[in-house]
Amino acid sequence: MKFEGYIFTPKPFYGTLSSKKDRIASIKAIRRPKKITKLILPGFISTHIHTIQTHARNTAENMELLEWLSKVIWPFEAKLTKKTAYYSALCGMDESLSKGITSILDMATARHTDSVFEAARNCGIRAFIGKALMDQGPKNLIEPHPLEEIFDHLDKWHQKENGRLQVTLCPRFVLSCSEKLLRSVGELSKKYRLLHHTHASENKAECEWIEKRYKKSNIEILEKFGCLNEWTTIAHGVHFSDRDIALLRKRKVSISHCPTSNLKLASGLADLKRLASLNLSLGVDGAPCNNLLDPFFEMRLTHLLNRYLHGLYGFSAERVFKMATMGGAKALHQEKEIGSLEIGKKADFLVIQVPDFVQFNPDFPYESLIHSITSADIHSVFVDGHQRA
């Protein structure tokens, strides 16, 4: 397959891109026409999503995190069956693909993790999936030994489908995990080189509960229990202290910035300039808090919010684009495989049809992309060389 357009390689230019099997085979510059009508982008990476929650979209409004979890989300998750979990996850994955997300770091729920892997296998998305680990909290979701079935998941799903699937460890958040569980996550992660992924410092009430229980911050507890390392991605991070940030840097932790979710649940606004020394990526979070799974919206919002906090000289449009692509690839330890359009990397890419009314300007490629192109302009989406949307 061969496509012509303005190609968002690390240094964008006009040219052709071809793929062979699951890899990018060639990228060549050619003369740019006067009007640019197609763009070729690396697939976007959402480092925080809950596809299993998709069918709870538009049911959990006007609540902050802890009420939202206990009143709607946990009861929804507790009622899922093997079959409804499959369709809810599939719906979220299909939507993600249709909006240009080719890779996800996906936290499932306590049960039916196999259903989520099956959905990912069948729809073709690149998926790093883990069951939500909870041994404290809502009675109808918690388990005495949540890690027991992880070896079964590893056998069945890890590195399967041409490496497109991976098993990850997902302690839900400090409030729903015992010390023993968190310590085991840290050990397993190091021993088997498994990604792990949790929520932290999202909401003030959450932070206060943890301070009350442990006399330490969220991040200090994760550090104390051996749960911070280069395989860790922390979602949200709205309320980090300077000490938290120093710990995260020391442990080479990645951050998944989720701006819509943070605003919609009234959690706040994460200041990316404070986090700029960490590896930053973007997350759409789940359908009941976002309520769309759209990386274009998240990029645009990230850039606009940064302008509010820091004026013109905050994060550039280019930096925001790189959070949504290469930053995600680094969080997933897949920077040699995905995250940018380079020969030999996986053929995970999108083709954009520039709308008639948009004058795409190659003098400002990232600004033009983020502010005048939307997911509605996606022409086609490829993962591992297969067209998936």
Added chain:
Amino acid sequence: MKFEGYIFTPKPFYGTLSSKKDRIASIKAIRRPKKITKLILPGFISTHIHTIQTHARNTAENMELLEWLSKVIWPFEAKLTKKTAYYSALCGMDESLSKGITSILDMATARHTDSVFEAARNCGIRAFIGKALMDQGPKNLIEPHPLEEIFDHLDKWHQKENGRLQVTLCPRFVLSCSEKLLRSVGELSKKYRLLHHTHASENKAECEWIEKRYKKSNIEILEKFGCLNEWTTIAHGVHFSDRDIALLRKRKVSISHCPTSNLKLASGLADLKRLASLNLSLGVDGAPCNNLLDPFFEMRLTHLLNRYLHGLYGFSAERVFKMATMGGAKALHQEKEIGSLEIGKKADFLVIQVPDFVQFNPDFPYESLIHSITSADIHSVFVDGHQRA
């Protein structure tokens, strides 16, 4: 014509809506099906737009207001011809219609106002258009007597096309207008009941220049020169003092809130709770600062930003929706004709095809609309009963 769906009347319900000629003829409740697949919305109203700037999209990035105007926007406007002005305006109007905007309050440039009216006549949008009045500032745009041609515009365009077109007065902003010009705008507005529309308190440097020249704020100067009355709409209003707000309330001035433009030009964030006693409406502003003309994006951003400033109990999704519809109608003094779906009002409405993956929830109609529906889901757009997109 007759449509079935969930209808956003002032109290939304499921039913049918029919139009006859240019008016809504009937709205009737019927039994709601299990899955809602169509929505019927009043047309959105953008009370601040510059359609003539549309072809400058993606050319003026990473600048604040005054530099943005002087380096890119004014030179662009100065070079427009009768023909290029027509096509630039038409492009912006067609895009607006395609995104669900059925009425606009549109500031043109110093010349070629007829071209903008011609574009509006031909594309079918409801348009309240005025030449940009400037007798101070950039030499290649200012005129000694900018109001001279207003009577010609009134003759040719005012209340024409079944009342779809209106002439308005658009002093660009205090910095580009003499006292004499502003006083004349106030007088003409009152005498002929003409809408007038300006930018004010958008950018800190703009405010400082005005303070330096007059020892008064932007709004105090407009008040002093007789330029604030019930026919006034002020765009932006990021930096109002409490005294400014009290003056605006006293004079019954409407506000056009332009959140994307305010963030993108690093102007700041207007706090709507402070402005809640004024009539509030939404503006997409022009393509070179937004860079899309999308009321769905502006509504969503408005709601999210308000959550940042005021938590869950700021402006509700319903209130934001009403800014984008009835608030706009009131600013245009057209609240008896447009702004809501009611029998006898103008047939300005949109039909939305709810995407397969979205579960529209009538228990949260405004939240579902603002956070899970986008302009990409528009099925058709009607103005005065004619399909325009």
